[in-house]
Amino acid sequence: MYAVFGHPVAHSLSPRIHATFARQLSIPLDYRPIEATAEEFVGALADFADRGGRGANVTLPLKQNAARLCLSISERARRADSVNTLVRRGEGWHGDSTDGTGLIRDISGRHHLYVRGRRTLLLGAGGAARAVAFALLDAGISDLTIANRTPEHADTLADAIGQPERVHTRYWNDLGNWGGFDLVINATSAGHSNAPLNLPSSLLAARAICYDLSYSTASFGFLAWARSIGAEHALDGLGMLVEQAAEAFEIWHGQRPETDAIYAELRAYLPGNAED
Numbered sequence: 001m002y003a004v005f006g007h008p009v010a011h012s013l014s015p016r017i018h019a020t021f022a023r024q025l026s027i028p029l030d031y032r033p034i035e036a037t038a039e040e041f042v043g044a045l046a047d048f049a050d051r052g053g054r055g056a057n058v059t060l061p062l063k064q065n066a067a068r069l070c071l072s073i074s075e076r077a078r079r080a081d082s083v084n085t086l087v088r089r090g091e092g093w094h095g096d097s098t099d100g101t102g103l104i105r106d107i108s109g110r111h112h113l114y115v116r117g118r119r120t121l122l123l124g125a126g127g128a129a130r131a132v133a134f135a136l137l138d139a140g141i142s143d144l145t146i147a148n149r150t151p152e153h154a155d156t157l158a159d160a161i162g163q164p165e166r167v168h169t170r171y172w173n174d175l176g177n178w179g180g181f182d183l184v185i186n187a188t189s190a191g192h193s194n195a196p197l198n199l200p201s202s203l204l205a206a207r208a209i210c211y212d213l214s215y216s217t218a219s220f221g222f223l224a225w226a227r228s229i230g231a232e233h234a235l236d237g238l239g240m241l242v243e244q245a246a247e248a249f250e251i252w253h254g255q256r257p258e259t260d261a262i263y264a265e266l267r268a269y270l271p272g273n274a275e276d
């Protein structure tokens, strides 16, 4: 018995993705969305465990809450201060974070692009940004520049990472004075409210990748900007969603599912199915 907790969670694609994986590997699976606010989460999770829950995904806005209530936590989840995958171990929950790995697998495994050595700009400094920052550094980007609407939050994230020789912060309004980025990651939530990011056109090096952690309509604004200034690759986060799910599935069931079929299915199902 498995579930995804979030608020709102009704439109989550995770039940569909995990059902596809389970069918592929002939594993019987009960995986349901469970709606829970931050206040309701502890009770809802305890109730789920009482009913035999063995594992769960956690999505917005509960990933930090989940990190707090685990009895044990993986190193990557501790650093990210984020848990998106819960595994029942004895009387408690073990927490892991598969978002960062999902991003790297999508860029390198699906799109066959390398991450190593890229000068990287991370837009945003909230939970999503933190969840991928460490994975990008581990994957070998040359350096990480963090810009955030509220500069103090960028400084807090840079301090938490603690690699001053590789991690810098810049004022958002000052980004026009910087450029030469090979990889630009949009980890802001601006696309969800259709808010424009107002980014300068001078940011990219030749052959740059622009990647939005969101997918579907929430990614359209950033990806349109990326194409308009000549990004060689403008990618949304659909592949990351599928890869983080595959990683969670393997943690729970000990088998790694194939992800291309469900990726193609969701790409065709969601609005704006173009990809480059």
Ligand code: ATR
Residues within 6 Å of the ligand: 060, 123, 124, 125, 126, 127, 128, 129, 148, 149, 150, 153, 187, 188, 189, 190, 195, 196, 197
């Ligand atoms: P998530 O879990 O999706 O990362 P979050 O932790 O609330 O959500 O973080 C949202 C991020 O998007 C923050 O970096 C936020 O900037 P602030 O720290 O200034 O709040 C950023 N963000 C949200 N709306 C934005 C906008 N319209 N323009 C630029 N950044 C925005």
